[in-house]
Amino acid sequence: MRLILADDHDLVRDAIAAILKGSGCREVRTASSFTEAAQIVAQEGAFDLAILDYDMPGMNGLEGLKQMLKSHPDMPVAILSGVAKPEVARAAIEAGAIGFLPKTLPAKSIGSAVSLMASGSVFAPIELMRAASSPTIDKLSTRESEVLRGICAGKTNKEIARDLGLQEVTVKLHVRTLTRKMNARNRTQAAMMARELKWV
16 A cells, blocks of 8 residues: 655654554655645655645645645545544545544554545544534434435445335435435445444
């Protein structure tokens, strides 16, 4: 796994790079600004994952994230932050980030989160996402709740459709609606949130 990590704090950057190398990352390139990170990616091509500090030179909040995603749409990009504000985490995910990493995460959790994101799954601490927008089960219709239970049970849209006597396209529509209501990036995150909130 090839990663690029950009952070303007030398000690933090080196510590996280060491954690990532220790968790099995084959290559961890580092940069001290968004501009430097963008130049490395432009020269060497897309990495398996780019991790950008939210508050570093050149980022301008989430503008750096959007610029990197525009330049390299197939490369997953995560946001790293020392001040883990719920609204920032939510905004980053909504802007297309594959995840949000607080610098306060334990070393083992950072390694696991990075592996998850590099494989294409969205990561954000559930406490942050819950604080950013505390969805309630009341927001979901009865049918959406039934579909959500099916997702949490690991069923495919086809299986959920069969169980509920619906068309598969109808289930897809319910999935899209319920993930939007829950402020979830995808069905996997919706299921994680539902379990954490004890909806199922």
